[in-house]
Amino acid sequence: MSDYIVEMKHITKRFPGIVANDDVSIGIKKGEIFALLGENGAGKSTLMSMLGGMYEPDEGEIYIRGEKVTISSPNHAAKLNIGMVHQHFKLVSDYTITENIILGVEPIRKFAGLFPYVDIRNANRKIEELSKSFGLEVDPTKKIADLNVSMQQRVEILKVLYREADILIFDEPTAVLTPQEIEFLLEIIKGLRDGGKTIILITHKLDEIKKVADRCAVLNKGKLVDVLDVKTTSVNRMAQLMVGREVSFEAEKAPAEFKExxxxxxxxxxxxxxxxxxxxxxxxxxxxxxxxxxxxxxxxxxxxxxxxxxxxxxxxxxxxxxxxxxxxxxxxxxxxxxxISYIPEDRHSFGLFLDFDLATNLALKQYYREPYSSKGILNKEEFEQSGSRLIDKYDIRSGQGVKTQVRSMSGGNQQKAIIAREIELQxxxxxxxxxxxxxxxxxxxxxxxxxxxxxxxxxxxxxxxxxxxxxxxxxxxxxxxxxxxxxxxxxxxxxxxxxxxxxxxxxxxx
Ligand SMILES: Nc1ncnc2c1ncn2[C@@H]1O[C@H](COP(=O)(O)OP(=O)(O)OP(=O)(O)O)[C@@H](O)[C@H]1O
Ligand SMILES: [Mg+2]
Structure with a gap:
């Protein structure tokens, strides 16, 4: 058997207009924290979604614990003890913590040996024990709607642990957390590793990689650039590999000239x-x-x-x-x-219409004006032309240009689209x-x-x-x-x- 608990060999995944992963091969060792680094749209979430059972690769092979597998669904991934904590949470807000965690794997008992029912009380107890043993305390009877982001994330992690995952994938877990919460989460992640679990961590923050990761793979436009030993690689080197040029961490700025x-x-x-x-x-x-x-x-x-x-x-x-x-x-x-231009914090609820295309989203605040429309009639061509202009100007990357449905875009590129639209309002x-x-x-x-x-x-x-x-x-x-x-x-x-x-x-x- 090989050294690797997870092996992905020559993985290619295409979406309309784009090769999200292009012949990527990586091996992940049992008990390590393996980081994935790359620009927005580089293909990090896509690659991991194939381990999580959301997509199947178009080409290439996946081996788990030395055995070749076809991971056909998230349930199948769970059976292989793989769990994913997603970039955008997937919880049911009207349900309690326990109900969310046991969803799909409800412990069924039979009343009087005949009538099946879900044993919630037992589940509550089990989740409380689980949460204590991992230092992720929650009140299992609370509803998701009443929890802040960091607590919701705890529930996502517990959900994965409840299904006995020993390969855990975290997709940008710290993007939504405060500095104190980040420290806490990184400790939890290290604890999981020290307890023998294998961790894959996607993050844009190089200092986090430096703090906890053992190795780090760098992706660029779908291709694997390199796999680095974190201890012996500087943060600047990582940045350079990832972006393909020198990155300055300090903004250049002339003295301000205040007006009225x-x-x-x-x-x-x-x-x-x-x-x-x-x-x-x-x-x-x-x-x-x-x-x-x-x-x-x-x-x-x-x-x-x-x-x-x-x-x-x-x-x-x-x-x-x-x-x-x-x-x-x-x-x-x-x-x-x-x-007033406004770039909101929660881009999914306030910033974008996810089911509309990029051109429409870029015009969202001006569609009722010239030149986007005249006498109440929308000018589709204008939407597309100015959309294309903004895509170039702001380097918004997507599969099908202005026609891309915004939902399919990577998180960071959605953010760039909002910024472009709001700056253009002038x-x-x-x-x-x-x-x-x-x-x-x-x-x-x-x-x-x-x-x-x-x-x-x-x-x-x-x-x-x-x-x-x-x-x-x-x-x-x-x-x-x-x-x-x-x-x-x-x-x-x-x-x-x-x-x-x-x-x-x-x-x-x-
Ligand atoms: N379901 C989908 N349909 C069409 N295109 C998709 C889909 N999912 C991802 N893509 C495209 O594949 C590319 C890779 O996206 P992915 O989400 O994997 O990037 P990422 O590296 O996770 O970026 P980010 O750091 O912004 O989250 C992007 O160009 C994205 O638009
Ligand atoms: Mg992503």
Missing amino acids: EVLKVEHLTVKNEDGFEVVKDVSFTIRGGEIFAIAGVADNGQVEIADAIAGLTKVSGGTIFLGGKDITNETIRNRTEAG SPLMIFVQPTRGVDIGAIENIHKMIIEERDRGKAILLISLELDEIMNVADTIGVIYNGQLQKIASRESLTTNEVGEYMMGAKHE
Whole structure:
């Protein structure tokens, strides 16, 4: 028998217009953490989906524990003790944690030896034990709808462990987590490995690979570039192999030239559904030519500020002025017209129509205007022409150009599409919420460049990010939020990373 618990030999997978995996061969050793690195659309999720039983390869062979297999379904993968934690969770929100975990493998008992029923109580107990033994504590009776993202991810992991997976695939598990949650998850992953499990980890964050992975495969446009020993390879080398050029981790930026005031927020207060104040008396202004970044730990009110300005959430106190005009009670469309672009945090719920094609999605905010339509009639040709232009300009990669259904695009390329559409609106105010989440390092560099370019064109920019590095890199002015209140507003130059960190934790305030 070979050294490898998983072997993929000469795997090719095609989708309409694209070769997602092109003759890829890799071997994964039992008990290692094997990372997969590559640009958005390089084919990482596709390759792993073939182990998870979502797709079958067009060519090539898969061996598990030395035996040749055809993995025909996720259930079949589970029988081979392979489990996948997906990039986009697949949980039923009305069901409890237990119901989600046992879905498809319900423990059936017979009442009076005759009538079958699902033994929920027993399942609850078993899941509680399981969750404790792996350090992933949950309350099994809670509904998915009431859980935050990190808890939902725990459920996905438990689901895989419940099915006794010993080959675990994580597809960008840290993209949706806060820095503290990431630390926790990486420890869990190391623990799983030390317990003898084999881990495959897809991530865009090189420092995570450096921290936990043993080996790392690099994919580029569907092809395997190299398999690296992580200990002896520098982060810069990984970046270079992946993008095919040198990557700069620091954004280049001329000094800001501030113009007239574009946005003014005065005494803004926002309440959540339970009537609890999540934004408390927040005031700030952003001028043209200024990048104003809000730094903070997740869930401290920063997203609610962005939503209130864009009109997605109701304001319970205070006023919002755009270009001197009070827009506090305007509709979303009126705000867009008045000059707000918005890149939302949750691109699947708010950013895109997944079942529409790329051309339509790129025109989504302008379709009712010239030249996209005239006298109420849509001009299809214009959709396609300007769509193609944006695909080139923003390097959006997809199988069939403007005709690609957005659902089939890779996560990072969906994000690039939203950014392209919103920048093209040329609004005086641009709001970016977590613009580089799930985006590869080459594309991060480009997005930062674009944000700075828009600033230099005189736009006012509100940047909300959980990545302190990103904020220190791009911002001109920083507002630090803690518990719904701005603790400090100051120029980027006057603050150190440490200080910002202290304000973020509420350890320091004005
Ligand atoms: N079901 C599908 N139908 C058509 N094309 C697809 C499908 N799934 C993936 N693709 C295409 O295959 C290519 C590889 O996509 P994949 O999702 O594997 O990339 P990825 O490396 O995981 O990228 P990301 O880092 O952005 O998640 C992309 O061009 C994508 O558009
Ligand atoms: Mg992916």
